[in-house]
Amino acid sequence: FVELRISDPLVNLRLFRTRSFDGALIVNLTMNMSFAGALFVLSLYLQDVRGYTAFIAGLILIPAAATILIFNTIGARILTRHDPRAPSIWGLVLVGIGSIAISTLLPALSVLAVILGLLIVGAGLGLLSVPVADTIVAGPPTTLAGTASGVYKTSSMLGGALGVVLLTAATTRFGRAEAAPVSTAAGLTEAESNQVVNALTNSQIAREILDKLPTGERAVVVRVYDQAFSDGASIALVLGGVIALAGAVLAGWIWPRRKGQRTKNPRP
Template identity: 40%
Template sequence: MGSRRWVSLAATCTAAGLVWLAFADFGVATPTIADEMHADLSGLQWANNAFSLAAGALVIAAGKFGDIFGQRRVLQIGIAVFGVFSVVAALAPGVGTLIAGRGLMGIGAALILPATLALIPMQFSGRTQLTAFGVWQAVAWGGQALAPTVGGLITDGPGWRWMFWINVPLAIIALLVIRWATPEASDEKADRSVDWVGLGAIGLAVFALLYALTDGPTAGWDSPVVIGLFIAAVVLAIAWVLIERTVASPLVDLSLFRLRPYDGALVANLMMNLGYAGLSYVLVLWLQNARGYSAVEAGLLLLPATFGIFALIPIGGRLDARVGGRLPVLVGLVVLAVGMAVLGPLQPDSSLWLVVIALIVIGAGLGLLSTPVSNTAVGGVSERLSGTAAGVFKMSSMVGGAIGVALLTAITHGLTIADSHEAVKETGLTSDEVDQAHAALVNSSSYSDALTTLPAELQQKVTAAVVDAFTHGLAVTTVVTAVLIVAATLVVWWVWPGQDAGTADETGES
């Protein structure tokens, strides 16, 4: 079993890596797909979003299914679903089929992620468990960081459809290796009944929240649909809690949330995903709109974050082994906040070294956090709760990322509008033209369209006004994010006990 478990880890991390690549590699290909399919970019945006919406809505249920039916079995089903519907997406003749393929791939992703995490404590313990979680997190962050570059290279090379075709052989290899090397892990005493009502409530709650956060920046936060979705998410979440407290076999055992280290890890995980996903999104827009880089070049310029991540993940694991997870998590959050604050002085003509240094520091914070957070949230709970814990943990990642993109985009956009409004109006543009110029903050292609409608003598002035405002808005947003991370650090410090409590004692198990 000694060497076979590492082979198993390689296969499960391959499956997880395919998911993380799929989360972030599609966006860079959308202009090319739009041209080929003669499609509207907004429709393709839903092809991108369908994946995360399906995965986020179902990931908690998938964690519970692993506890009931076996983590390996659920993982294999997830890989098969992911691979089959990658073929559907690869062969898609139009946007509708592409949206369906990506959405159904998201169901496979939901089954894959919690199972790959839950299988780690079943095969590893002690320091090797920390190492295994570190490897998993390195694959997760590396996949997200590399995805735009990989997507761009594939799109410019063999073509965008190969972003899906490449999943098929890798999925088959992962399936075969997992079947050979990975032992089954499930609770034989677990109630085999499924809380379908609770599943529907939490699935719809998360779907409504993610849909609102996704649609808000374009439809407007005062849109009746967006407001209605937020209200629905709150009502459904409250209903879900009430359901889980009354049913005999709940989807999520709410005693999980009485584990204070687990709660602290969830807060930290949500915040690290909020900060990094939100910053990545607005920083790529800034690099494209303010500095003129292509999507692929902007993706490459985000890679310095991986240096800090890969360098500090082992250190975070060693600190966890020596002093517990609380200290490296708190230090990691502070380092993450410092990295965000480094971008505070950003100017339109700032050296890219400022961005590189900030990303390396941000990556260092993420690296310190990653292993202790996942080890506490998944490895630190009883085997009976491991799948459920992993599902809730990954849901916090997806919700945190969605909130981050929506929140940081909204703050940056609002500050930019406020700063640039008068300067742009002075150019003599009409109100519609002013709004069109401001569309640069959401979609780089609309920025180009806006400029081409202007007289040549006004283009430079408009560009300078919007870029200055956009840069100031981004700089202030990073400082606001740093403050939010510091606030989250205080919450984690308060929630997470000074001495890591034994989860077995808190759950009443031995």
């Protein structure tokens, strides 16, 4: 409301009158929501449930970078010859498919499955990165290029923050919260159960609480929490995939095809 009525706005809202800019911004926002949220949930899963150290978990998540680098060049080549709309939208579809592919293999998740899913996600990220950045930053008039760049970066940070919040909340709500009654029945207070729900079972806080239980009951509670975390992470990854696919549909609807784009078998 204010930006529309001042002579020198921080963000000139004329930017959002261009549908290609809006479409690319939606792709960037939802891509970051899906990818950042999935990486955060997977890093916790690999450490807390699978028992890997933070360093090893980080190494397992690296392969996505390989396909990002490879498909970055492919996305750039497509951009020079065709409309940036198609690689941007189809790249986001791959991000969604990769996230859902990982989730279908939980809770019996192997490291190979995580790597395979992340390779698909990385391919999508690489495919869309250059076309989206070029459309958002280079598309607007030169006088608005700086503002466009700032909006682009803001959408990336906002998307990443929202993705981590939403997918972490989904993991807790649909998974670990269901395990709280088990720990209460084993002898923990409701407050202690809630603390364990909101912490990693391998964390210092959780260990101090769980050590109050007899060895046998402690093992049962940990096993239930691990299973619940797996179930919650699976649902969270599906949510991340759905966010990406919904973003692709919305961007495809808003983002017009480039005029003058070559068609198959043109008539003379």
